[in-house]
Amino acid sequence: MGKKKEFPTEEWVFVSNNKVLYKPRPSTEMQSLMELAPFQESWTPSLEATAHLKELIGAVIDDLTPEDRWIFNALIVERLSLRGAGRILGIPKTSLARRRDKIRRELMTKLIDSELVQEWLKR
Numbered sequence: 001m002g003k004k005k006e007f008p009t010e011e012w013v014f015v016s017n018n019k020v021l022y023k024p025r026p027s028t029e030m031q032s033l034m035e036l037a038p039f040q041e042s043w044t045p046s047l048e049a050t051a052h053l054k055e056l057i058g059a060v061i062d063d064l065t066p067e068d069r070w071i072f073n074a075l076i077v078e079r080l081s082l083r084g085a086g087r088i089l090g091i092p093k094t095s096l097a098r099r100r101d102k103i104r105r106e107l108m109t110k111l112i113d114s115e116l117v118q119e120w121l122k123r
Contacts, residue, residue, distance in 0.1 A: 045120070053116050060110045068103050075100055 026032035045053070064072060074085035075096075082100070086093045111117050 045116070049116055053114075056111070056114055056116070060107055063110070064103065064106070068099065071096065071099055072103055 026035060061069065061072065070089060071085070071091075074080045074089060075082070078085075080088070082093045082096050085091075086096045089096070091099070
């Protein structure tokens, strides 16, 4: 059997117009600098922009149903496997995978419209 795919927790994948925009976050400052083109200035969001992004993400998560928030928390925050989260929440693994994908699409749809997210994806 092949390796099972899990929802990425360290990296985000945004889908827009059937195009996948993948932007992993550099793990070190050196890696971040090495990704820059020659003479390109680095871009770091301001504290205000970061606070705005946190508020935006919080508001989007608050819009989820309570059960979807439990699923989000179990899979993303607590990093439980589908099997483990399914046992705790009492949801079959396949149903949980479908719900996870629905939640991910819903979050990405709402976040992709943000100007800050668009600016981050451009850089």
